Amino acid sequence: xxxxxxxxxxxxxxxxxxxxxxxxxxxxxxxxxxxxxxxxxxxxxxxxxxxxxxxxxxxxxxxxxxxxxxxxxxxxxxxxxxxxxxxxxxxxxxxxxxxxxxxxxxxxxxxxxxxxxxxxxxxxxxxxxxxxxxxxxxxxxxxxxxxxxxxxxxxxxxxxxxxxxxxxxxxxxxxxxxxxxxxxxxxxxxxxxxxxxxxxxxxxxxxxxxxxxxxxxxxxxxxxxxxxxxxxxxxxxxxxxxxxxxxxxxxxxxxxxxxxxxxxxxxxxxxxxxxxxxxxxxxxxxxxxxxxxxxxxxxxxxxxxxxxxxxxxxxx
Amino acid sequence: xxxxxxxxxxxxxxxxxxxxxxxxxxxxxxxxxxxxxxxxxxxxxxxxxxxxxxxxxxxxxxxxxxxxxxxxxxxxxxxxxxxxxxxxxxxxxxxxxxxxxxxxxxxxxxxxxxxxxxxxxxxxxxxxxxxxxxxxxxxxxxxxxxxxxxxxxxxxxxxxxxxxxxxxxxxxxxxxxxxxxxxxxxxxxxxxxxxxxxxxxxxxxxxxxxxxxxxxxxxxxxxxxxxxxxxxxxxxxxxxxxxxxxxxxxxxxxxxxxxxxxxxxxxxxxxxxxxxxxxxxxxxxxxxxxxxxxxxxxxxxxxxxxxxxxxxxxxxx
Numbered sequence: 001x002x003x004x005x006x007x008x009x010x011x012x013x014x015x016x017x018x019x020x021x022x023x024x025x026x027x028x029x030x031x032x033x034x035x036x037x038x039x040x041x042x043x044x045x046x047x048x049x050x051x052x053x054x055x056x057x058x059x060x061x062x063x064x065x066x067x068x069x070x071x072x073x074x075x076x077x078x079x080x081x082x083x084x085x086x087x088x089x090x091x092x093x094x095x096x097x098x099x100x101x102x103x104x105x106x107x108x109x110x111x112x113x114x115x116x117x118x119x120x121x122x123x124x125x126x127x128x129x130x131x132x133x134x135x136x137x138x139x140x141x142x143x144x145x146x147x148x149x150x151x152x153x154x155x156x157x158x159x160x161x162x163x164x165x166x167x168x169x170x171x172x173x174x175x176x177x178x179x180x181x182x183x184x185x186x187x188x189x190x191x192x193x194x195x196x197x198x199x200x201x202x203x204x205x206x207x208x209x210x211x212x213x214x215x216x217x218x219x220x221x222x223x224x225x226x227x228x229x230x231x232x233x234x235x236x237x238x239x240x241x242x243x244x245x246x247x248x249x250x251x252x253x254x255x256x257x258x259x260x261x262x263x264x265x266x267x268x269x270x271x272x273x274x275x276x277x278x279x280x281x282x283x284x285x286x287x288x289x290x291x292x293x294x295x296x297x298x299x300x301x302x303x304x305x306x307x308x309x310x311x312x313x314x315x316x
Numbered sequence: 317x318x319x320x321x322x323x324x325x326x327x328x329x330x331x332x333x334x335x336x337x338x339x340x341x342x343x344x345x346x347x348x349x350x351x352x353x354x355x356x357x358x359x360x361x362x363x364x365x366x367x368x369x370x371x372x373x374x375x376x377x378x379x380x381x382x383x384x385x386x387x388x389x390x391x392x393x394x395x396x397x398x399x400x401x402x403x404x405x406x407x408x409x410x411x412x413x414x415x416x417x418x419x420x421x422x423x424x425x426x427x428x429x430x431x432x433x434x435x436x437x438x439x440x441x442x443x444x445x446x447x448x449x450x451x452x453x454x455x456x457x458x459x460x461x462x463x464x465x466x467x468x469x470x471x472x473x474x475x476x477x478x479x480x481x482x483x484x485x486x487x488x489x490x491x492x493x494x495x496x497x498x499x500x501x502x503x504x505x506x507x508x509x510x511x512x513x514x515x516x517x518x519x520x521x522x523x524x525x526x527x528x529x530x531x532x533x534x535x536x537x538x539x540x541x542x543x544x545x546x547x548x549x550x551x552x553x554x555x556x557x558x559x560x561x562x563x564x565x566x567x568x569x570x571x572x573x574x575x576x577x578x579x580x581x582x583x584x585x586x587x588x589x590x591x592x593x594x595x596x597x598x599x600x601x602x603x604x605x606x607x608x609x610x611x612x613x614x615x616x617x618x619x620x621x622x623x624x625x626x627x628x629x630x631x632x633x
Contacts, residue, residue, distance in 0.1 A: 156331045160338075161568030161609045167586060168342055168602045248459045252572055255461035256587055268461055275465050275576065278480075279473050285465040297457035304453075 053305050056298035063295055067114040075108040079263035089283065097287050101273050106284070109265035110291055116266050117295075120177070121246040124184040125239055131185075132192020133228075133235050139193065140200025141223040151197070154190040162187050163252060170258040177260060180253070184246050195238055199231040237310035241303030244296045251292060267292050321618045328614035335606040336388065339599050340381045393600035398592045403600035406585060413483065413581035417573065418566035420494075420501035421508060422559060428505075429512035436513070437520035438543065448517075452510035460569070463503040464576040471499060483579045500573040508562050515558055519551040553620065560616030564609040 066073070076082045081103030089098040097106040135154075139147040169183045203209065204227055212222050253259045254268030262269075267288045274284025355363055368374050375383075387394070393403035432452070436445040458466075472480045478499045484492040523529065524547050532542045571583030578584065582601055589597035 152327075152330075155327070156334050160335060161565065161605050163571060164568045164586070164602050164605050167571065167590060168339065168598055170590075244457075251459060252461050255572060256575060256590075258590065271461055271465060278465060278469050282469050282473070285469065289462045289466050292459065292462050293457055296459070297454065300453060300457055 053301055056301040059294055059298045060302065063114050063291075063298075064118065066111050067118050070111045070115045073111065075111060076105040078104060078108040078112045078265050080104065088281075098281075098283055100270065100284060101277060104263075106270075106287055109270060110267070110288060113265040113267045113270060113288070114291070114295075116260060116264060117247045117250055120180055120184065120250050121243040124181055124188065124246050125243040127181075128185045128188040128242070129192050129235060129239060132189045133196040133231065135189070136193040136196025136198075136235075137200050137223055137228055137231060140197040141204050141227060142219070147197075150193065154193045157186070157190040162249070166249065166253060167256070167258065170253060175253070175258050175260060180250065180260065184249055187249070188242055188246065191242065192235060192238070196231055196235050199234050200227055203227050203230045233310040237306040238303070240299045240306055244299035244303065247292070247299070248296060320621050324614050324617045324621075328610050331610050332607050333385070335610070336385055336603050337381050339603050339606075340384050341377055342599075344377050344380065388603065393603070394596045396589070396594050396597045398589070398594040398597070403597050406597070407582065407601060407604050410580055410582050410585050412486075413579055414567055414570050414574070414583060416486070416497055417501050417504070417570050417579065417581065418563055420497055421505040421566055421570075422563055424501055424505040425508035425512050425562070426559065428509045429516060432509075433513045433516035433520060434543065434548075436517045437524060438539065440521055448513065452513050455506045455510035458506050460503045460507075460572045461576070463506055464500070464573055467499055467503060468576075481577045483577070496577075496579075500570070500577045500579060503573045503576075504566055504570060508566070511558065511562070512555055516551065516555045519554050520547060523547045523551045557616055557620050560619070561613055564612035564616075567608055567612075568605045 081099075082105055083099050083103050085099060085101050085103040097110065100106050100109060135150050139150040166183050166187065170179065173179045200223075209222060209226055212226050217225070250259060251266070251268030251271075254266040255272045257269075257272060259266045259269055270288040271285055271292075274281070274288070277284050355367060365374075391404050393407070395402050396406070399406075432448050436448045439445055468478075468480055472478045479496055482496055484496045486493045520543075524543075526547075529542055529547055532546050533539070537546075567582075570579075570581060571586060573579070574581045574583035575587045582605065586598060586601045588594075589601070
């Protein structure tokens with residue numbers, strides 16, 4: 001079955017899963033089951049990327065810094081109106097980007113929304129990376145029945161239509177930070193299991209593993225001490241792309257009104273709030289839209305670069 | 317039937333069973349019983365308990381699952397307690413809209429991505445290749461919930477080419493119908509365009525470096541002839557697979573555009589049911605979409621194996 005590891009876990013869900021195509025292009029051998037088909041050789045594109053890459057890093061640094069310092073910044077309360085609804089942007093800091101449909105500061109909501117999006121995206125990404133890597137390592141190194149079970153569960157999870165599953169979860173359990181995190185983490189674990197397993201299979205067949213076995217190391221020690229350190233860089237290289245996809249998924253849920261409950265701001269929710277005023281006040285939509293686009297684009301660029309750099313299946 | 321096809325189908329059936337079990341499980345996990353939701357806030361505990369036993373909600377999850385699957389096999393997905401409509405009838409009524417959007421999106425994606433990929437693959441590492449790569453990077457970063465309002469603003473509000481929202485059924489004229497379907501389809505197609513372009517670009521690039529392509533060129537065939545006659549077909553397998561998988565994904569993924577453009581499709585049905593806490597409808601649609609999704613993925617796998625013998629061997633191994 002040919003599919004990008006990330007793609008199916010999220011894209012659908014997040015109609016945007018950034019970078020999904022690239023995954024499918026650069027890691028066909030990782031996707032499992034396709035080993036017999038000629039893998040497209042993609043030479044990593046490096047040159048001329050650097051300006052874009054550094055711009056992306058700078059943007060992410062700005063977003064992270066603003067999100068981290070959100071409550072320290074001299075911004076108005078994101079939940080309380082400070083003027084007439086949909087006031088146009090003007091000089092004062094809180095009015096810089098205008099006010100939303102309830103008269104709340106768009107700038108304050110944008111900054112606090114970044115906090116929510118990033119926190120959920122990064123936390124879910126990191127937890128899923130950890131769990132997925134361990135499961136993939138176990139499946140790939142110990143093989144046998146354990147592998148069969150892990151891979152069946154993984155394939156089964158990948159076979160769910162992601163957004164539909166997320167919707168079902170949030171419709172039944174009241175949306176909260178924990179349920180969102182739980183749902184999103186579960187959705188991306190399979191991608192990491194697949195990547196980690198494919199990498200483990202690759203590394204475990206190398207001579208240094210044989211050498212370690214000859215030296216009498218135990219299987220656990222070889223798996224976690226020898227193989228794991230080689231698997232980690234590749235898996236981590238997928239993290240930015242997955243975080244982008246998770247932010248999109250969270251945004252999609254918020255857009256449908258199934259994100260964190262009001263008044264907690266979220267970029268997807270801001271777009272949903274503004275969509276009835278498209279004709280008269282397009283800035284209500286265009287500002288959060290630009291923020292989401294730039295963030296996803298930056299994360300995808302960083303992810304592309306990280307994979308070209310650390311995903312050895314791209315190069316060898 | 318070949319063995320690899322059997323394996324795939326069996327796996328598909330198992331996954332569908334798991335999906336339905338999860339759906340039933342989720343329903344039993346819901347805080348506050350479904351019966352309480354149906355009866356409203358003023359219901360007495362006795363009334364809730366009675367409705368629960370009528371609906372069979374007091375049984376164990378496994379028993380509920382068996383009875384749900386039993387009903388579902390006969391096409392009975394229950395009746396919505398909110399709209400009092402039969403869920404499977406409602407699904408069949410709304411399915412054509414969703415399928416039309418998904419197919420149109422697939423068509424747009426293929427129509428745009430194939431030329432883009434061909435241009436890029438024929439001139440690797442030129443400005444054209446890099447430009448197209450940049451364009452698809454941009455497309456990849458536009459989620460549907462961003463694309464929908466922005467495209468509406470540009471193509472319906474600023475320059476009124478398309479209607480802002482709404483749906484004209486196909487019975488009232490194909491042209492009008494396509495006018496209402498185009499923007500929603502384009503919103504979900506953006507990402508697929510990028511995905512398809514990258515896959516085909518990579519495969520074509522690899523094929524064009526093969527010796528037999530070189531040989532064909534050496535014989536004096538034109539670049540265009542070699543591209544379409546020799547290189548295109550062996551490069552299109554991955555694209556076909558991914559396109560098939562996307563179709564399944566699109567059917568479940570149109571929820572956002574359907575909600576935004578108020579199209580009377582499955583997605584809007586789910587969104588409405590979620591807002592109305594109509595769990596029976598949610599359950600039915602989720603199970604239905606999951607089954608379609610798994611079915612399409614399985615068919616793609618099987619079909620791909622039939623087209624390309626190398627895959628059969630890989631699975632059989």
